[in-house]
Amino acid sequence: MEVKKLKKILNQFGENVKFEYDLKKKNWFNIGGKSKVFYRANNLKELVNFLKVLNNEEKIFILGAGSNTLINDNLFDGVVIQLAKNFNNISLLREEIIVAGSAVLDNSLSNFAMKNNIGGFEFLSCIPGTIGGGIKMNAGCFGKEFKDILISIQTIDNFGNIRTIPSNQIKFNYRENNLSDNLIFLSASFKGYSSNLKKIEVEMNKLKLLKKKNQPTKIKTSGSTFKNPIMQTEKKVWELIKESVPLDKSFGDACISQKHCNFLVNKGDAKFKDMKKLIDFVAKSVLEKTGISLEKEIKILE
Numbered sequence: 001m002e003v004k005k006l007k008k009i010l011n012q013f014g015e016n017v018k019f020e021y022d023l024k025k026k027n028w029f030n031i032g033g034k035s036k037v038f039y040r041a042n043n044l045k046e047l048v049n050f051l052k053v054l055n056n057e058e059k060i061f062i063l064g065a066g067s068n069t070l071i072n073d074n075l076f077d078g079v080v081i082q083l084a085k086n087f088n089n090i091s092l093l094r095e096e097i098i099v100a101g102s103a104v105l106d107n108s109l110s111n112f113a114m115k116n117n118i119g120g121f122e123f124l125s126c127i128p129g130t131i132g133g134g135i136k137m138n139a140g141c142f143g144k145e146f147k148d149i150l151i152s153i154q155t156i157d158n159f160g161n162i163r164t165i166p167s168n169q170i171k172f173n174y175r176e177n178n179l180s181d182n183l184i185f186l187s188a189s190f191k192g193y194s195s196n197l198k199k200i201e202v203e204m205n206k207l208k209l210l211k212k213k214n215q216p217t218k219i220k221t222s223g224s225t226f227k228n229p230i231m232q233t234e235k236k237v238w239e240l241i242k243e244s245v246p247l248d249k250s251f252g253d254a255c256i257s258q259k260h261c262n263f264l265v266n267k268g269d270a271k272f273k274d275m276k277k278l279i280d281f282v283a284k285s286v287l288e289k290t291g292i293s294l295e296k297e298i299k300i301l302e
């Protein structure tokens, strides 16, 4: 749709809608250009209305914390939606069952569970995304994934229809699920087990230390770039990269982390094309050396 028409029909959403909005600061890589429209959805009623007004006539991308997303420097010819305010609530439904909005950070859910003496959420303290992004990615670490604690998800489609989907109707695999890319996750319910604050705290600190030991921190990255090719080899993807790629390779300011070579890093002002070149170079080098075709874990908004 033309910007002029969009401005007219989206006028009712006031300050929550921005045009030609810069996405660079909205992702961990700190890379990217602008989005034709950016919409900050503060509550469900307004989001339903927004989607109905758009009537599925625009490409939609839903952005969480942007910790797994690489964004193109060119204008995204569509609408980026970020959930805020009311989607940030967490509550204890009943014993060991927690309901969290999709904008809640994994770390906040982990802390909430700890304060309520609920175990099983410790691993979330090590993942820097939101609940929405975590469900989409079936994010996980230390042998646990989102699917292990999820009971159900509340979703909305591009036409504004809301549905609750029990997790046993969703097929989760390693870093993916079989739900349509057109669904926005609104909230989710999770189940843990009875534990105690002290025990949970000890476990959480242990995991955080382990993570710090093995992965770089305080850098501009999206975490693991490629998935472990679990169907093709028992080797971890970082092992394949280490034996196939010169680790000092860089394109512009896009380089490979010396601490964890599956983490690609923007060491300054890397451009999208630099990072994309590095991703392609790593994948090509691994394919040539090992015959294994790597699949990207990170999502690319183009």
Ligand SMILES: Cc1cc2nc3c(=O)[nH]c(=O)nc-3n(C[C@H](O)[C@H](O)[C@H](O)COP(=O)(O)OP(=O)(O)OC[C@H]3O[C@@H](n4cnc5c(N)ncnc54)[C@H](O)[C@@H]3O)c2cc1C
Residues within 6 Å of the ligand: 028, 061, 062, 063, 064, 065, 066, 067, 068, 069, 083, 102, 126, 127, 128, 129, 130, 131, 132, 133, 134, 135, 136, 137, 138, 139, 140, 141, 183, 184, 185, 186, 216, 221, 222, 223, 224, 299
């Ligand atoms: C330093 C670092 C460490 C990391 N460690 C781990 C790790 O240990 N384990 C791991 O699994 N990942 C890890 N990651 C990757 C990342 O944190 C996870 O994939 C996280 O779950 C992404 O969440 P997000 O909110 O940032 O998602 P985004 O990057 O914002 O989005 C990722 C995908 O989810 C979709 N999405 C986001 N919100 C919604 C929603 N509400 N509804 C529908 N779709 C949605 C987006 O459209 C996109 O396709 C790490 C990343 C970094 C930077």
